[in-house]
Amino acid sequence: xPPSAGRVxxxxxAAAAGVSxxxxxxxxxxxGYVSDRAxxxxxRAVRTVGYVPNTAARNLALNRSGAVGLVVHEPxxxxxxxxxxxxxxxxxxxxxxSADQQLVSLVIDSERDTERVVRYLRGGFVDGAxxxxxxxxxxxxxxxxxxxxxxxxxxxxxxxxxMPWVGIDNAGAAAAVTRLLVDxxxxxxxxxxxxxxxxxxxxxxxxxxxxxxxxFDPALVVERxxxxxxxxxxxxxxxxxxxxxVDGVFATSDxxxxxxxxxxxxxxxxxPDDVALVGFDDSSWARxxxxxxxxxxxxxxxxxxxxxxxxxxxxxxxxxxxxxRLLPTEVVARDST
Amino acid sequence: xPPSAGRVxxxxxAAAAGVSxxxxxxxxxxxGYVSDRAxxxxxRAVRTVGYVPNTAARNLALNRSGAVGLVVHEPxxxxxxxxxxxxxxxxxxxxxxSADQQLVSLVIDSERDTERVVRYLRGGFVDGAxxxxxxxxxxxxxxxxxxxxxxxxxxxxxxxxxMPWVGIDNAGAAAAVTRLLVDxxxxxxxxxxxxxxxxxxxxxxxxxxxxxxxxFDPALVVERxxxxxxxxxxxxxxxxxxxxxVDGVFATSDxxxxxxxxxxxxxxxxxPDDVALVGFDDSSWARxxxxxxxxxxxxxxxxxxxxxxxxxxxxxxxxxxxxxRLLPTEVVARDST
DNA sequence: GGCAGTTCTGTGCACGGTCACAGGCGACCG
DNA sequence: CGGTCGCCTGTGACCGTGCACAGAACTGCC
Numbered sequence: 020x021p022p023s024a025g026r027v028x029x030x031x032x033a034a035a036a037g038v039s040x041x042x043x044x045x046x047x048x049x050x051g052y053v054s055d056r057a058x059x060x061x062x063r064a065v066r067t068v069g070y071v072p073n074t075a076a077r078n079l080a081l082n083r084s085g086a087v088g089l090v091v092h093e094p095x096x097x098x099x100x101x102x103x104x105x106x107x108x109x110x111x112x113x114x115x116x117s118a119d120q121q122l123v124s125l126v127i128d129s130e131r132d133t134e135r136v137v138r139y140l141r142g143g144f145v146d147g148a149x150x151x152x153x154x155x156x157x158x159x160x161x162x163x164x165x166x167x168x169x170x171x172x173x174x175x176x177x178x179x180x181x182m183p184w185v186g187i188d189n190a191g192a193a194a195a196v197t198r199l200l201v202d203x204x205x206x207x208x209x210x211x212x213x214x215x216x217x218x219x220x221x222x223x224x225x226x227x228x229x230x231x232x233x234x235f236d237p238a239l240v241v242e243r244x245x246x247x248x249x250x251x252x253x254x255x256x257x258x259x260x261x262x263x264x265v266d267g268v269f270a271t272s273d274x275x276x277x278x279x280x281x282x283x284x285x286x287x288x289x290x291p292d293d294v295a296l297v298g299f300d301d302s303s304w305a306r307x308x309x310x311x312x313x314x315x316x317x318x319x320x321x322x323x324x325x326x327x328x329x330x331x332x333x334x335x336x337x338x339x340x341x342x343x344r345l346l347p348t349e350v351v352a353r354d355s356t
Numbered sequence: 357x358p359p360s361a362g363r364v365x366x367x368x369x370a371a372a373a374g375v376s377x378x379x380x381x382x383x384x385x386x387x388g389y390v391s392d393r394a395x396x397x398x399x400r401a402v403r404t405v406g407y408v409p410n411t412a413a414r415n416l417a418l419n420r421s422g423a424v425g426l427v428v429h430e431p432x433x434x435x436x437x438x439x440x441x442x443x444x445x446x447x448x449x450x451x452x453x454s455a456d457q458q459l460v461s462l463v464i465d466s467e468r469d470t471e472r473v474v475r476y477l478r479g480g481f482v483d484g485a486x487x488x489x490x491x492x493x494x495x496x497x498x499x500x501x502x503x504x505x506x507x508x509x510x511x512x513x514x515x516x517x518x519m520p521w522v523g524i525d526n527a528g529a530a531a532a533v534t535r536l537l538v539d540x541x542x543x544x545x546x547x548x549x550x551x552x553x554x555x556x557x558x559x560x561x562x563x564x565x566x567x568x569x570x571x572f573d574p575a576l577v578v579e580r581x582x583x584x585x586x587x588x589x590x591x592x593x594x595x596x597x598x599x600x601x602v603d604g605v606f607a608t609s610d611x612x613x614x615x616x617x618x619x620x621x622x623x624x625x626x627x628p629d630d631v632a633l634v635g636f637d638d639s640s641w642a643r644x645x646x647x648x649x650x651x652x653x654x655x656x657x658x659x660x661x662x663x664x665x666x667x668x669x670x671x672x673x674x675x676x677x678x679x680x681r682l683l684p685t686e687v688v689a690r691d692s693t
Numbered sequence: 694g695g696c697a698g699t700t701c702t703g704t705g706c707a708c709g710g711t712c713a714c715a716g717g718c719g720a721c722c723g
Numbered sequence: 724c725g726g727t728c729g730c731c732t733g734t735g736a737c738c739g740t741g742c743a744c745a746g747a748a749c750t751g752c753c
Contacts, residue, residue, distance in 0.1 A: 026419070026480065026738095026739085028738095028739055028740085029739065029740065030739085038702075038703085039702060039703045039704075040703085040704085040739095040740085040741095041702065041703060041704075041741090041742085042701085042702060042703080044740070044741060044742085045701095045702090045741095047740095048741080051700095051701095052699095052700060052701055052702090053700095053701070053702090054700085054701060054702090057701080057702080071479040071480055071481075072739085072740080073416070073480070073738085073739050073740070074421065074481060075411075075412045075413075075415035075416040075420075075421060075422070075738085075739080075740095076412075076416050076708090076738070076739035076740040076741090077739080077740055077741080078412035078708095078740090079410070079412040079413050079416050079707095079708050079709065079710085079738090079739080079740075079741095080707080080708055080739080080740045080741045080742085081708085081740085081741070082363075082708065083412075084411065084412060085412070086458065095446060098442070098446070099439050099442040099443060099446070100439065100640055102436050102437065105435070105436040105442065106436060109432060109435070109436070109463075112461070121423065121458055121460055122460075123458055123459075124449070126446075142408040143363065143408055143410070144408075144411060248640070248644055277644065281644070281646065284646070303436075303437055303585070307585055307614065307615075307618070309618060309621070363708095363709085365708090365709055365710080366709065366710065367709085367710095375732075375733085376732065376733045376734075377709095377710085377711095377733085377734090378711085378712085378732070378733060378734075379731085379732060379733080381710070381711060381712085382731095382732090384710095385711085388730095389729090389730060389731055389732090390730095390731070390732090391730085391731060391732090394731080394732080409709085409710080410708085410709050410710065412708085412709080412710090413708070413709035413710040413711090413738090414709080414710055414711080415710090415738095416708090416709080416710070416711095416737095416738050416739065416740090417709080417710045417711040417712080417737080417738055418710085418711070418738085419738065
């Protein structure tokens with residue numbers, strides 16, 4: 020009865036049901052050619068003896084590891100702060116655990132980490148991988164391409180890399196919020212463009228640019244490497260310096276927008292009266308800022324779930340469609356515009 | 357060479373080194389009685405053939421699962437929002453992965469989840485468990501006590517439960533910040549007391565109360581169930597309603613304090629001029645609020661690491677000390693007091 | 694009743710490690 | 724020089740499951 024003393028195995032079930040191990044195995048795996056009588060006896064026996072399959076033994080026999088890696092290429096602090104990453108993780112975990120797979124998260128914080136993670140992924144410790152926020156010329160992806168490990172990306176892959184992926188239409192969403200600013204009567208619209216080495220950053224800038232058309236002014240673009248509060252604050256200061264007449268700002272994440280809000284307040288600009296501000300993500304930041312942020316809702320949890328499903332499909336033998344899938348986003352209008 | 361075709365096993369290493377499997381196993385596990393010559397040959401062979409141990413096989417032979425559960429008894433949203441939980445997770449993961457154990461996170465969101473998690477923990481899927489934020493009369497803990505699964509708690513266990521744990525001196529820290537308010541000349545000090553069914557909530561209230569002594573006024577205590585921004589905002593409104601003369605507030609987490617700040621601002625109270633405010637956690641909230649929050653720094657990552665270590669110790673056969681260990685906290689004075 | 698075909702079941706082996714045991718080998722000692 | 728002892732090594736059994744194969748049981752048909 021206590022789980023420590025002599026584990027209940029498939030043999031015990033077989034004995035209790037009066038059949039052989041093979042038949043029990045067939046029932047447990049739902050394979051054909053089992054008589055109803057045997058099936059019922061086995062199902063009853065499973066309950067009475069309290070059988071729980073041994074994952075390690077099953078994995079060994081099936082020559083798999085039973086785990087899927089979730090690679091996050093961001094510093095540890097961002098891993099904690101960014102609600103998108105957490106939501107992607109939860110979504111992926113949900114899908115994977117229902118397929119009897121563990122999720123193991125691998126955080127790449129430095130170059131040394133890349134090497135460690137590649138070693139881990141190629142070492143047979145995982146059956147597949149979900150890669151979040153890959154960069155252009157990512158050493159990780161280059162290594163992954165030379166491997167047969169089933170992989171899926173969250174976000175559009177860098178140029179030249181072909182992998183199954185799921186993402187959002189960053190350019191379209193960025194264009195939509197930019198038009199919102201323009202249609203609201205803002206004539207000097209700037210952008211705090213973050214993470215340009217990633218699909219999200221590059222595409223959001225591209226969408227912004229295309230929505231403005233001829234009105235686009237490179238002087239109103241401030242770039243920063245990471246989606247951080249502090250980056251938003253400092254970038255906004257720089258933008259105010261360079262263009263004091265700015266009257267609309269697209270901050271490419273909510274955390275960045277919150278930082279920008281702080282800088283605007285410090286500079287005595289009223290939002291949205293003097294400057295209209297939009298964010299991206301619809302994270303808790305957006306709801307909590309005062310004024311609450313106009314932003315873009317991004318289905319992060321679904322992205323994680325869909326990417327995990329892409330990996331599971333490949334494991335099941337379904338050929339991976341090389342093209343990506345886009346999940347819908349939604350502009351959420353609040354008080355900052 | 358490709359990892360898919362015919363995995364490299366301990367036998368290949370043995371053949372390459374000209375020894376037997378047993379000797380290779382001894383070298384890999386660092387056991388005694390191996391000649392230097394054999395050891396060197398094996399280490400060289402490991403590198404040349406590119407050997408990577410198979411976790412499933414090892415776990416099967418050792419009759420273990422190779423995983424430790426991290427049980428978080430909070431809603432999913434809080435799991436994403438609360439940086440403490442993320443930090444505990446990172447700390448635990450760090451320690452566990454260096455001991456070759458996976459971390460699998462189990463979120464309890466509803467009563468149904470409790471049952472599922474208990475089944476999982478007792479089913480032999482994990483070798484141990486770390487339980488975060490256990491409640492009084494927690495069905496999970498009651499089930500865990502009837503099991504021999506090595507377990508450690510983050511936070512003091514509820515009354516009547518004896519388990520290894522690591523936590524912080526919530527009462528002492530709460531008393532310290534309360535005294536900070538009193539010493540700053542605040543005479544009407546209130547508290548937004550959250551999570552009273554947990555050690556953190558109950559002890560922080562107790563510390564607050566003892567620090568105030570005779571000045572303690574039950575009318576200045578507002579209770580809420582969860583450590584949420586919205587709870588802080590609403591509770592602060594209620595407190596202002598009940599006691600308009602309040603001039604100091606201890607919000608028992610930074611997120612709650614941020615919500616309180618919002619309510620104070622909406623009510624036209626200046627912080628810290630009219631009302632002094634302190635939080636708890638020293639999360640990013642504290643640094644980002646305006647004014648930046650005075651708060652208590654809590655070593656969340658270390659708590660996770662220490663709890664994981666307690667589980668590993670038990671797995672290694674070290675008897676668990678029944679008393680808990682307290683990690684130090686630190687009052688961080690900023691602009692809100 | 695014999696036979697072919699289908700449905701169902703049992704058995705042995707494989708997965709890749711760990712561990713206990715038996716025994717070889719050299720050194721040391723009486 | 725033979726026996727003992729400590730160091731080192733190889734072998735076989737085992738962990739719990741899946742799978743392939745062989746064969747048993749049943750069915751239907753001539």
